[in-house]
Every structure is written in structure tokens, then in C-alpha cells.
Amino acid sequence: MEKAIFLDNAATTRTDPEVVEAMAEWLGDNFGSPATLYAFGSQAKQAIEQARQHVADLIGADQKDLYFTSGATESNNWAIRGVAEALEEKGKHIITDQAEHHSILMPCRHLEKRGWDVTYLPVDGDGLVNPQDVADAIREDTVLVTLVHANHEIGTIQPVEEIGAITREKGVYLHVNAAQSVGHIPVDVEALSCDLLSLSGHKFYGPKGVGALYIRRGVRIVPWLLGGGQEKKRRAGTHNVPGIVGIGKAAELARRNIGPEMERLTALRDYMIELIEKNMDDIRLNGHRTKRLPNNVNVSIEGIEGESIMLSLSYPTAEKARPVFVSTGSACVSGTLEPSHILLALGLPAELAHGSVRMTLSRHDTREDAEYALNALFEVAERLRAMSPIYKRGAKQCASGSKGEGCDCEAAS
Amino acid sequence: MYTEQVMDHFQNPRNMGEVENADGVGEVGNPQCGDVMRITIKVDDDERIEDVKFKTLGCGAAIATSSMVTEMAKGKTLAEAQEISKKAVADALGGLPPQKMHCSNLASDGLKKAIEDYRSRHESK
Numbered sequence: 001m002e003k004a005i006f007l008d009n010a011a012t013t014r015t016d017p018e019v020v021e022a023m024a025e026w027l028g029d030n031f032g033s034p035a036t037l038y039a040f041g042s043q044a045k046q047a048i049e050q051a052r053q054h055v056a057d058l059i060g061a062d063q064k065d066l067y068f069t070s071g072a073t074e075s076n077n078w079a080i081r082g083v084a085e086a087l088e089e090k091g092k093h094i095i096t097d098q099a100e101h102h103s104i105l106m107p108c109r110h111l112e113k114r115g116w117d118v119t120y121l122p123v124d125g126d127g128l129v130n131p132q133d134v135a136d137a138i139r140e141d142t143v144l145v146t147l148v149h150a151n152h153e154i155g156t157i158q159p160v161e162e163i164g165a166i167t168r169e170k171g172v173y174l175h176v177n178a179a180q181s182v183g184h185i186p187v188d189v190e191a192l193s194c195d196l197l198s199l200s201g202h203k204f205y206g207p208k209g210v211g212a213l214y215i216r217r218g219v220r221i222v223p224w225l226l227g228g229g230q231e232k233k234r235r236a237g238t239h240n241v242p243g244i245v246g247i248g249k250a251a252e253l254a255r256r257n258i259g260p261e262m263e264r265l266t267a268l269r270d271y272m273i274e275l276i277e278k279n280m281d282d283i284r285l286n287g288h289r290t291k292r293l294p295n296n297v298n299v300s301i302e303g304i305e306g307e308s309i310m311l312s313l314s315y316p317t318a319e320k321a322r323p324v325f326v327s328t329g330s331a332c333v334s335g336t337l338e339p340s341h342i343l344l345a346l347g348l349p350a351e352l353a354h355g356s357v358r359m360t361l362s363r364h365d366t367r368e369d370a371e372y373a374l375n376a377l378f379e380v381a382e383r384l385r386a387m388s389p390i391y392k393r394g395a396k397q398c399a400s401g402s403k404g405e406g407c408d409c410e411a412a413s
Numbered sequence: 414m415y416t417e418q419v420m421d422h423f424q425n426p427r428n429m430g431e432v433e434n435a436d437g438v439g440e441v442g443n444p445q446c447g448d449v450m451r452i453t454i455k456v457d458d459d460e461r462i463e464d465v466k467f468k469t470l471g472c473g474a475a476i477a478t479s480s481m482v483t484e485m486a487k488g489k490t491l492a493e494a495q496e497i498s499k500k501a502v503a504d505a506l507g508g509l510p511p512q513k514m515h516c517s518n519l520a521s522d523g524l525k526k527a528i529e530d531y532r533s534r535h536e537s538k
Binding site for chain 2: 304308312315330339350351354388390391
């Protein structure tokens with residue numbers, strides 16, 4: 001099989017060889033626990049603290065305010081549930097938005113079942129939250145605003161600085177899920193005026209299973225895991241030394257490369273969008289055209305379905321063709337039958353949300369790779385549209401939103 | 414996730430297209446659910462399905478089940494074809510993931526609808 005083109009980097013990135021090398025040192029003979037006092041273990045502790053410094057430097061934080069976790073999902077859960085538990089005497093209201101990741105929405109729903117009130121702010125057609133809506137939604141009993149920095153699906157970058165100024169003025173904590181932005185665009189906890197910030201190693205060429213939560217000093221939050229005294233008694237459990245060393249190395253590399261890489265990927269992203277718009281009819285760019293991650297291209301293709309596009313690209317029929325890996329917000333891959341809640345929050349009709357394709361670039365992808373992938377996409381889309389009984393004919397039907405027959409999604413979901 | 418048979422029918426769909434001057438047409442599904450199938454049939458004087466084709470908007474399972482149902486229906490009498498169930502289509506493909514059974518395996522319904530359409534046209538003559 002020819003070399004694959006991996007365009008699903010919002011899901012996970014390839015671990016950088018320098019990261020792998022750094023981690024390897026802590027996977028073999030050098031297995032001492034950092035919790036011990038003897039030299040064999042204290043070397044591991046030093047390695048952890050060095051990694052903490054690298055990650056803190058990447059987000060402009062003091063390394064004393066950084067806590068290692070298993071990834072952004074854990075960090076998001078800890079931020080929301082930890083603050084909620086610490087502040088429930090003050091109030092039981094949280095603000096978020098409708099286009100958030102499930103690792104934000106699920107903890108919010110969990111709290112709702114326990115008597116909390118959660119405001120889910122709308123987003124506009126590009127996926128942006130209006131800062132004024134945040135200001136208007138803050139009440140006496142609001143304890144936390146939790147928002148994504150850059151959306152994982154459509155790449156839209158939120159006006160977090162403006163929102164941070166509002167939460168700071170109103171004395172409400174701001175948590176930012178920066179899993180997609182850290183390592184790809186400048187992220188600075190001071191500039192964002194945030195109180196908590198989540199990140200994940202495998203999103204910026206580090207290993208899976210390791211992330212961090214920044215907690216500004218003085219923020220009231222309950223410990224996440226109780227047990228030993230690790231992470232200043234806030235997140236117990238023996239440290240994942242190879243993983244932490246890996247995220248530290250990834251942060252060091254990201255800080256070094258971020259400027260030129262942003263510039264290169266932004267140009268490549270815009271070139272891809274231009275090619276798509278030039279070569280395909282009846283498509284929609286999802287997410288903001290310019291306020292978006294440098295590596296994110298997300299389009300809906302009318303008349304076809306996302307999983308079919310994804311499968312066709314990843315299993316090319318021609319022997320010498322290169323597999324192309326993309327993702328989709330269509331329902332079929334999630335197993336729920338409902339298309340992406342994010343695309344629906346933008347106001348897309350379900351039929352367009354079903355036909356979405358997300359291509360997310362990495363530092364390994366070239367212009368040639370992008371052109372190859374898009375040519376493959378154009379061919380696949382043409383073939384699937386020829387197979388579609390509603391393309392062209394279906395435009396009016398889709399717009400009317402009329403229910404067809406034979407499919408009872410509500411009953412099935 | 415998908416069996417080899419599903420992937421084979423998805424990548425090399427059989428009988429894709431539209432029967433010209435079809436004797437019966439069945440369309441099922443809903444673009445809001447992500448799946449729409451259109452089955453067209455040609456029926457001979459002995460009420461056998463002489464030709465059958467499909468057009469489908471949908472996921473891998475939707476395309477594969479459409480392709481398979483046309484293969485299963487071809488040459489059968491209308492009475493026999495009407496007995497082809499969703500389960501039979503799924504079994505012929507070596508199984509489908511549970512969440513695909515409902516919306517993505519509408520193919521046998523589409524065939525039944527095409528047969529009903531043929532009968533209603535025939536009766537009205």
C-alpha cells in the first residue's frame with residue numbers, strides 16, 4: 001500500500017521522534033518512582049519538574065500552577081466538577097455554550113442532575129460565542145464560565161480574551177479548554193485572563209494519556225484524586241513518568257516551531273479551501289473563515305454522506321492509490337444517528353451536517369499531500385453524488401425540512 | 414467495524430443506477446437521517462424481477478445493503494422478493510453493527526415499496 005495521508009490530526013497527532021526518544025529513557029532501566037527519596041527515584045522527579053517547566057512555558061504559566069493529568073478530558077472534568085464542588089455554597093450556576101466538546105457537556109449535564117443550573121449559550125453560524133451573551137448570562141450565583149479556545153470540529157477560535165476580561169471583572173472563574181489550540185497557536189494564560197486551562201499531549205505531537213490542568217493560584221477547587229501526595233495532594237497516583245517527559249519534550253518543540261508552522265499551515269489551509277471552492281459546487285465551509293485554527297478545513301458536501309466519503313478515501317480501490325484519513329461529523333460513525341451537535345448548533349440542516357468532512361493538517365503534511373487528498377476527495381464526491389437519489393433533485397426537499405418515509409430516527413436514537 | 418462483504422459491496426456496488434422505464438419505484442429514508450434509497454424494478458410477464466437497480470445516499474452500510482438487496486432480488490418472483498427481510502440482507506453481508514440495522518438497512522423496505530408500486534400500477538390498469 002502506498003503511504004497514507006493522515007488528515008485527522010485534530011483527533012491525534014503522530015508522536016514526534018524526538019518525543020519518543022525522550023520517553024524511551026524512562027521506559028526501560030530507568031523505572032524509579034519519582035515519589036521516593038533515593039537518587040534512583042529523584043532523577044525521575046527532576047525529569048517531571050523539567051517537563052512541567054516546558055509545558056508551563058508554552059502557555060505562559062508559572063510551573064507551580066500546572067498539574068499533570070491523563071489528558072484534556074480529565075482536565076475538563078476536574079475543572080468543572082472540582083470548582084463546582086468547591087463553590088457550591090456560593091452558587092450553583094455554570095455557563096458554557098452549545099458547541100462544546102462532550103468532555104465539557106457531560107460534566108455539565110452530570111451537575112444538572114444534581115441540582116445545578118447550566119446556561120448553554122448559542123453560537124453564530126461560524127461557531128462564535130458572543131462575549132456580550134456571556135456578560136448577560138452571568139448571575140449572582142454563577143461560579144464558572146467554561147468555554148473552548150478553538151473548536152475541535154470546525155476550528156473556530158473563540159474571543160476568549162474578551163470573555164476573560166468580562167469574567168475577571170465580574171469575579172467569576174473562567175475555564176478554557178485549549179486542547180486543540182495549545183502548541184498550534186499562541187496560548188497565554190495571562191492574555192486570556194483565564195483561571196483554569198486544559199491541554200492534552202497527543203494533540204501537539206506528544207504521547208496519548210497525558211495532559212495538564214493549569215489552576216491559577218488561589219482558585220478554589222477540590223482535589224481530583226485522593227490518595228498519595230502527588231501533584232501537591234490534588235491529583236494522587238504514581239506519575240506517568242514517560243508520558244510526562246514526552247509532553248514536556250513536545251511542549252519544548254512546539255514552542256520552538258510555533259511561529260513558522262502557523263504561517264505555513266495557515267497558507268496550506270487557505271489553499272485547500274480555495275481549491276475546494278473552485279472545484280466543487282454545493283459545498284459549505286464550516287467554521288469561521290479566518291478566526292480558525294491554521295490546520296482545520298471542514299466542509300459540508302451537499303447530497304452525500306460523511307461516512308461514505310471517509311470510508312472511500314481510506315480504502316482506495318485503485319491498487320497504487322494512497323489512503324487518505326479524514327473524519328466526519330456525520331451520525332453514522334458515532335453510532336447515535338444524530339449528526340454532530342456542533343454543526344447543528346451552527347444552524348446547519350441535518351442533511352448538510354451528515355455530509356461533513358473534517359481535514360486537519362499536521363507539521364508533516366505538504367502541499368503535494370493536500371493536493372493528492374483533495375483530488376481523491378473530488379473523485380469520491382463525484383462518484384457518491386452520482387449514486388445519490390437526491391443530489392440536485394434533493395435541494396428543495398432538504399430546504400423544506402420535510403420528513404421522508406421509512407426512517408424513524410427519533411424512535412431509534 | 415464492517416465485514417469484508419460489506420466493504421466489498423460498498424466499494425464495488427452491484428446494480429447501481431436506475432432501471433429505464435421502471436415498472437415499480439420504491440423510495441425510502443430521509444435525508445435528515447442521512448439515508449435515502451431508491452429502488453427501481455423491471456418485472457417480466459411471469460411476475461419475476463427481470464432487472465433491479467438502486468441509488469442510495471447514505472453510509473457504507475446503506476450502500477452495501479442496497480447493493481446486496483438488488484443481488485438477492487434479481488430473478489426472484491415478486492412474492493419471493495417481498496419476503497427478503499432486513500435481517501436476511503444483513504446476514505448475507507456477514508452481519509452489520511447493531512446501530513446500522515435501523516436506518517442504514519432500509520433496502521428491503523425500498524424493494525417492498527417498489528413491488529407495491531408495481532402492483533398498484535398493475536391493478537389500476
